[in-house]
C-alpha cells in the first residue's frame with residue numbers, strides 16, 4: 001500500500017466510525033478549525049495540552065478573537081467546563097481509522113476524556129497500515145516504567161439500551177481528525 | 189440478585205416464564221438475526237479462520253505457563269510502581285480490594301465493566317463494608333440499580349426495554365424521562381455519573397489482557413468510562429483472572445483484531461486503553477496514582493492442567509456463543525446461565541460458582557454447534573458442555589433412572605435392537621399410519637406439538653438382504669452407517685440410497701454389528717457408554733475394505749468424525765482404526781456430489797418447489813454447505829431459499845423430550861420460515877431433523893412433504 005492509500009483508508013475507516021475527517025495544511029489552519037468549531041457549537045472553552053509555546057500563543061490569539069477561553073493547567077479545577085480538547089495524535093492506524101495518543105500526561109487525559117468535542121491533528125506521515133506496525137512504538141513507550149496510551153476510534157458510544165447505537169456517553173460526543181502534512185508543533 | 193434454579197421444576201418454570209416475555213423474545217430474535225449480519229460484514233474481507241487459529245494457538249501456548257507469565261508480568265508491573273496481588277478465590281479477591289480501599293481512606297468507588305467482579309460479587313462485598321460503589325458502564329449501571337445480574341457478557345441490560353430504563357431514570361432524576369428518546373436516556377447517564385467520577389477516591393476496572401513482557405494491561409471499551417475510572421480517582425485497582433495473561437503486544441493484538449469484531453461487529457471499539465504502573469495523578473500523594481493489580485485464580489490454575497477443560501481458558505469473553513445460541517435466543521441470559529452466560533457460562537459455572545448453580549442449566553444444550561462455529565478462540569464448547577454435565581453427574585453419584593436404563597440398553601446391541609422390534613409390534617393398534625396416534629401417557633401434554641413417528645414394521649437391517657445393491661465390478665465400495673433412526677424409523681432413506689448406488693455401480697455393505705452411534709448417550713453425558721458404543725462400531729466396520737463409510741444421518745456422521753477420535757484417544761493418541769473410520773466417514777450429500785459426481789443430465793426435471801433445512805451436524809458438525817445446494821440444482825428442482833435454513837430445528841434427540849417448550853418454539857420458527865417459501869417439499873439430510881419436521885408439519889396440518897435428499901435424488905433420477 002502506498003502512503004496515499006493508507007491515508008485514504010484512514011479517512012474512510014475513521015468516518016465509518018463516526019469521526020469527522022478534514023485536512024489542515026498549516027498549524028494556523030488547524031487552530032482556526034478548532035476555534036471556529038468551538039464557536040459554532042456554542043462552546044466557550046478550549047483546552048490544548050501538549051502544544052508547544054508557539055502553538056499556544058497562536059491558539060490564545062485565535063481564541064481571544066472568538067471570545068473563547070483557552071484553559072490553563074491544571075485542568076482538575078475545570079473538569080466540568082471543557083468544551084473542546086485540541087491535541088496532537090501520535091499515530092494513526094489506517095485499517096481501523098484509529099488515533100493513537102500518548103496519554104502519559106494527566107492534563108491530556110482529562111482534556112480528551114471530559115470534553116464535548118475532541119479535535120486531533122494527525123500528521124500524515126505518522127499513519128501506519130495496522131496495529132501490527134505499532135509494536136516498536138508500544139515497546140518504546142512502555143520501556144521506561146509507567147505509561148498510558150489511548151487508541152481512539154470515533155466518539156464515545158453505547159448500544160446498551162435496546163441495542164440502539166448512541167453517540168456520546170462518557171467521552172467526547174464528537175471527534176474531528178485533521179490530517180496534516182508536514183506539520184509539527186508539540187510533543188508527540 | 190442472581191437467582192439460578194437448582195431443581196428441574198424450578199428451571200422449567202423459569203423457562204416457561206422467559207418464553208412468555210414478549211419484549212425479551214422480540215429483542216433477542218432481532219439480535220439473533222442482526223448479529224449474524226453484522227458479523228458477516230465485518231469479517232467479509234478478512235481471513236477469519238486464520239485469525240481464529242492465531243488466537244487459539246496463542247492462548248494454548250500461554251495456558252500451561254500462566255504462572256511463568258504471571259511472574260514476568262509482576263516483575264515488570266512492580267518495576268513501574270504497581271502493586272500486584274494474587275487472590276486464590278472470590279472471597280480473597282474481594283477482601284484484598286476492600287483492604288486497599290481501607291488503607292487509602294476511600295469512601296466512594298467508581299467501577300467500569302468487569303465480568304470478573306461479577307464473578308466475585310465484588311459490589312456486594314464492598315457495599316457491605318460501607319463503601320459507595322457506582323457502576324459506570326451504562327448497562328451495568330442500569331442493572332445495578334435494578335439489583336439484577338447481567339443477562340449478556342457484553343450487553344448486560346439487553347433484556348430491558350427503553351420503557352423500563354425510562355421508568356428507572358425517571359426515578360433516579362426525580363423527573364419524567366421520555367423513554368422514546370434513547371439519546372436523552374443516555375445523556376442522563378452522562379450527566380448523573382460525571383460527578384461520581386469526579387468525586388470518587390478509587391476506580392476499579394477489569395482487564396482484557398495483561399501483557400507479561402511489559403507489565404501493561406489493556407482495556408477494550410466503547411463508552412469511555414474505563415478511561416475516566418482509571419484516570420480521575422487517586423487509586424486504581426484492576427481485577428483480572430489469570431487467563432488474561434498473554435506474552436506480548438503481538439499476542440494482545442491477535443485478540444484485539446477479533447474481539448470487537450466478533451462481539452459487536454465493530455472493527456475496533458471506541459477506546460483501547462493501555463496502562464502501565466503509577467501514572468500522573470494530581471490528587472494522589474507525590475502526584476502518582478496508587479495502582480494495584482489483583483489476579484484471581486478461583487480454580488483457573490487447576491483448570492489449566494485439565495486435559496479437556498483447559499480449553500475454556502482460551503475464552504476472550506466476546507459473548508458470541510450466546511449471540512448465536514438458539515436457546516439463549518429463546519430464554520435470555522437470566523435463564524441460560526448463572527453469572528457467566530451462554531455456552532461458556534454453562535462450562536465455567538460449576539468451576540467458579542459450584543455445581544448446584546450449573547446442574548440444571550447444563551442440561552439445556554442442543555449440541556447444535558452454533559457456538560463452536562463462532563467462537564474466536566475455537567473452543568469446542570458443546571463437547572465441553574457435555575463433559576461438564578458428565579462431571580456433575582459423576583460427582584453427584586446416582587444417575588437418573590432414565591439415563592441408566594438408556595445407557596444399559598444401548599451398550600447391548602442385541603438387547604437394544606430386540607427392544608425396538610418389540611416396541612414396533614406392541615405399538616400396533618396405537619399407530620395411525622407412520623405416526624403414533626395415541627401417545628403413551630408419559631409423553632402427553634407438552635409433547636403434542638408434533639406427532640411422533642412409529643417404529644417401522646421392518647427395519648432396514650431386516651430387509652437388507654433384499655435391498656443390498658446388486659453390482660458387479662463396482663467402481664466404489666462403501667459401507668452404510670445406518671444409525672438408529674435410519675435403521676428403525678425411516679428405512680426408506682437407506683433403501684433409496686441402495687437403489688441410487690445400484691444405478692451408479694457402487695457396492696454397499698451394511699455391517700450387522702453396527703449399532704447406535706452413541707451420540708444420545710453423550711447428550712446424556714454418559715461418556716463411558718459413549719466410548720464403549722463407539723468402540724463397538726469401530727470394530728463392526730474395521731474388517732471391510734471400504735473406500736468410504738457413508739451415512740444418511742448428519743448427527744451420526746459428525747459424532748463419528750469428530751467425537752470418536754476425541755472419545756477414544758488413548759495416551760494422547762488416536763488409535764489407527766478409530767482414525768480410519770473417522771477419515772472414511774462421509775455424509776450422503778457430499779458423497780453423491782463430490783465422490784460419485786452425479787450430473788445434471790442424470791435427473792428428470794419434475795419442477796417441484798423445494799426448500800432445504802441444514803442439519804446442525806451437517807453444516808457445522810461436518811462443515812458441509814455446498815453439496816446439498818449443488819445436488820438440488822443438478823436435480824433441477826425449483827429451489828426456494830428459506831430464511832434461517834441453517835438454524836436448528838429444535839430436535840436434538842432427548843433434548844426435545846426434556847425441554848419440549850423450547851423445542852416447540854424452535855420448530856415453530858422453522859416451520860414459519862418454511863411456510864413462507866411456498867415450497868411443497870422440504871429436503872434435509874438427517875433422519876432426526878426429518879422426525880422433528882415431519883411431526884411438526886403433521887401437527888400443523890401443513891401441505892409440505894419432508895424428504896431425505898436420498899429420496900429426492902432417487903425420485904428425480906432418470
Ligand code: SF4
Pocket residue numbers: 509512513514515516530531552553554555556557558559560569570573
Ligand atoms: S451447542 Fe447450540 S444449544 Fe448448545 S450452547 Fe452451543 S449454541 Fe447453545
Ligand code: SF4
Pocket residue numbers: 502503504505506507508509510530531532559562563564565566567569
Ligand atoms: S467461549 Fe468463545 S464465543 Fe464464548 S465468550 Fe468465550 S471467546 Fe466468545
